[in-house]
Amino acid sequence: MARHQVTIIDIAKELNISKSTVSRALTGHPSIKPETRQKVMELAEKWDYQKNMLAYQLMASRTNTIGIIVPEIITSFFPKVILGAQEAAQEAGYNVLISQSNEQYLTEVANTKVMLTNRVDGVLVSISKETQNFEHLETFRRKGIPLVMFNRVSTELKVPKVVVDDYKGAFEIMEHLISTGKKRIAHLSGPSKLYNIRKRKEAYLDALKKYNIPFDPELLIEYDLNLERVKIYVKYLLDLPNPPDALFAVNDPTAIEAIQVIKARGLSMPDDIAVVGFSNDNASQYMEPGLTTIIQPTHEMGRTAAQLLLNMIDKDVSEWKMLFKVLKPELVIRGSSQKI
């Protein structure tokens, strides 16, 4: 079978002209006879010619491709961000190479190698929950490849970042709970290595302080985001001699798991215990009760991060700047925290 794809050389031979001429005709070079261009275009069309990007990219030593490394694409959050980034990339004539770390550090390191070997022009990264060493990302800096972090970022790395104002969102959540009269608010948090999760915890603590609610260490739990463990922690909280009257979960999947336990106990929400999440999962609005949560501008986050990156690629900036783009969160109140 003909494994050979048609090239400009094939076209050149057929028309008895040089490959240079064909190339010029196809790329729209001005100094080419209209008649020649016409012939070339027709044959290219007829033969289904498609430029070999590999050859072009090799010679141009740029791929017009940006890499995106995300922890996962199972929850709806990252796909939405990717969608935004992809749009911005496409508008600028860039392709997108996506890879997932599956929340594993080693896979993330492998992903960076894939990006390097495929010669992406820039990278968007949201780190895994395991990642604590950033040597693999430093490699990009050493090679002069622009990098932008989003959502799951690290302050240790001097690099532009796009995040939602987690502190503000979490603070609003706390004020909402407090305003409905809750006094014993538990927080099921995640690894405090993660910047945004740490910010949520800080807001939790600061809000307690501001409203003169004593902090009870029993009510603050940091877990590893492994959803299967949520049950254990929620049961622990409910079994306390003085159980919480509200639960602020670090994200929606956690809150959803928690709600299952609470329902199974026959407790009523929000009276017995109010529950809030963070990041508006697809399921949150359809649950019963609906889950109070924070809507993050996912699409905008993707767009912003991509635009930032494309700008760096365009300007050929060698220095990475420490820069924070902070997007606004939005509190949406549903039945899990307030009777409607």
Added chain:
Amino acid sequence: MARHQVTIIDIAKELNISKSTVSRALTGHPSIKPETRQKVMELAEKWDYQKNMLAYQLMASRTNTIGIIVPEIITSFFPKVILGAQEAAQEAGYNVLISQSNEQYLTEVANTKVMLTNRVDGVLVSISKETQNFEHLETFRRKGIPLVMFNRVSTELKVPKVVVDDYKGAFEIMEHLISTGKKRIAHLSGPSKLYNIRKRKEAYLDALKKYNIPFDPELLIEYDLNLERVKIYVKYLLDLPNPPDALFAVNDPTAIEAIQVIKARGLSMPDDIAVVGFSNDNASQYMEPGLTTIIQPTHEMGRTAAQLLLNMIDKDVSEWKMLFKVLKPELVIRGSSQKI
């Protein structure tokens, strides 16, 4: 700045040997002196050398990349399929290039061009709801590039396909509804151009016939899968003089929308009306009531499709065969159709 990535030539120069030797050392060629190999490896490590895939792929005239074209990645279905495909691809040393048609025919055509120009070794495609012409996919056959369709397939194209047994799944749904005593079962279907959706409709009709339930054309609606329209159709059904006592929705997102309307009317499920979906969306199990639906083996579908494709690439098959891989669906009964 040094936009130049280190190449085997740089290493060769530094060590005063030829690029051939460096290449051999790195690829593990047997006839290389261990000492030389050692030196090369060390320098490569020190200089963070990463093979330039573009150059390799150009010369090998294969990219070890498979393309995947899907309608969207917003619902959980396609991401899960992609995940399965990606796993299989990775195990075989292949990368994956993902693109979405956003359910638009023209975007899908553009996507195929991206695949061609990036010289993917094979393509997995799930067509958009608009697609009725398959010339763009025929191009792959003409160029000898293997293609496998999955989920959203077309019988017009002589090509291997991986699908779930939609007929069986839909038939089981119908038997379940009938067994709970439902007599007036509505079906909110989609474009019958789509093979799997057509199969579901056929099962609906056949089940009615088998159980001697008269078919009422009023109860069968085909819509364009634009979720915003679901409200209209459900209201229409509920307002019929003789409204349905069960609704079989073509997929879960449709069912979820329908349930919102039904709840708003204050009707109770499943007594006033039972609702079932298809394809187990993330939200389905958390809703109240839980949504009865069909679990599709998404992960397995991705794996199977990718393996089929990789096999074709491997065997260098020029002829496309008409082949159906049919995966088993699984009925999961929840509160929307049966009291528990």
Added chain:
DNA sequence: CCACATTGTGGGAACGTTCCCATGAGAAGA
């Protein structure tokens, strides 16, 4: 001691583009 295999290395083609530099033909100006 000579023919011949073995070992390790180098040279250069090939993959398909683009782009710089030549080059030929014809037109324009003196």
Added chain:
DNA sequence: TCTTCTCATGGGAACGTTCCCACAATGTGG
């Protein structure tokens, strides 16, 4: 008529890899 200029095209380098072929130095068998 000769120089100069423009127009359209051709030739070949470059991008970074692998792999075929050549070849020198060493080892081996007669």
